[in-house]
Amino acid sequence: MNPFALPVAVFLLAATFIVGGKFKLGVEKHRRRWLSLAAGIATAYVFVHLLPELSRAQEVFTKATAGKGLPFPESRVFTSALAGFVLMYGLEHLVSKTRERNQGAARGEGEGNLLPWVHMGGFSLYCALVSYVMSRESERGMLFLIFYLVAMSLHFLGTDHALRREYGKLYEATGKWILAAGVLAGWVVGSLSPLSVGVLATLMGLVGGGVVMNSMITELPKEKEGRFWPFCGGAAGYAVLLLLIL
Numbered sequence: 382m383n384p385f386a387l388p389v390a391v392f393l394l395a396a397t398f399i400v401g402g403k404f405k406l407g408v409e410k411h412r413r414r415w416l417s418l419a420a421g422i423a424t425a426y427v428f429v430h431l432l433p434e435l436s437r438a439q440e441v442f443t444k445a446t447a448g449k450g451l452p453f454p455e456s457r458v459f460t461s462a463l464a465g466f467v468l469m470y471g472l473e474h475l476v477s478k479t480r481e482r483n484q485g486a487a488r489g490e491g492e493g494n495l496l497p498w499v500h501m502g503g504f505s506l507y508c509a510l511v512s513y514v515m516s517r518e519s520e521r522g523m524l525f526l527i528f529y530l531v532a533m534s535l536h537f538l539g540t541d542h543a544l545r546r547e548y549g550k551l552y553e554a555t556g557k558w559i560l561a562a563g564v565l566a567g568w569v570v571g572s573l574s575p576l577s578v579g580v581l582a583t584l585m586g587l588v589g590g591g592v593v594m595n596s597m598i599t600e601l602p603k604e605k606e607g608r609f610w611p612f613c614g615g616a617a618g619y620a621v622l623l624l625l626i627l
Contacts, residue, residue: 387519387568390530391512395564397534398557401541416542417608419535421615424596426532427589429623435462435589442582457579461586468587469594472503497548501556504540505563507591511537512567514588517581528627532619536592 439458446454453460479496511533518529541560545552 383523386523386526387516390515390519390526391564391568394512394515394530394534394537395561397537398541398560398564401538401557402545402553414608414611416539417612418615419538420596421612421617422619423532423536423539423592424612425616425619425623426528426536427592427596429620430528430532430627431589431592435459435585438582438585442578445578458582458586461583462590462593463586465587465590466594467590469503469507469591469598472500473594473598476500497551497556501544501548501552501559504544505559507595508537508560508563509567509570510584510588510591512564513571514581514584515568516571516576517585524626528623536595540595 435458439455442457443455446457451457476496476499479499515526515529515533518525537560541557544556544560548556
């Protein structure tokens with residue numbers, strides 16, 4: 382594979398946050414439909430490719446750590462996925478409860494309010510994990526890297542939309558750069574630190590759980606905003622591509 386493929390993919394992934402607000406996605410009134418389509422594609426990647434990958438990673442981890450005395454090695458990846466799920470839920474729960482106590486601060490941007498920084502900082506760490514795990518997909522070939530990049534870019538587009546709507550000018554001025562920096566940081570750490578089987582399997586679990594949780598809280602249709610058929614079409618179409626090509 383071209384040695385420049387991974388760096389280019391990382392910068393494209395980071396660019397999702399930098400230029401996400403500039404995507405008009407057609408007429409503005411259809412924006413929600415395109416976001417639902419993107420959500421369906423990202424969700425299809427999770428269930429058709431990422432979850433089976435976690436199962437295979439668990440098998441590799443169990444064999445690689447046999448006889449090392451680790452606690453419950455046969456469940457490491459799936460407990461890591463649970464941890465990722467719970468951590469992302471915990472972040473959203475913290476933000477929700479803090480927002481209720483700070484209703485006097487307009488859109489969470491009040492002076493001395495740490496809520497936006499905790500929220501965006503948590504997502505920045507999550508972005509770093511996603512970027513770190515991207516190294517594995519790049520090792521498997523260009524095709525796997527492309528599918529991962531497309532799915533995670535669309536996943537991040539939903540995150541960008543949610544945070545941009547929540548924090549407005551604060552996110553536009555600073556927040557998007559924090560998340561983009563997280564993507565770049567994850568790649569740098571992954572490039573400098575060898576991906577051992579144990580670390581990679583654990584991180585894959587964390588990312589898998591985080592993606593599933595974020596699909597529920599930021600991507601799946603909410604109230605009257607969601608568009609079922611674009612979501613369904615995106616999920617079905619990308620699932621077919623994954624099944625036929627990967």
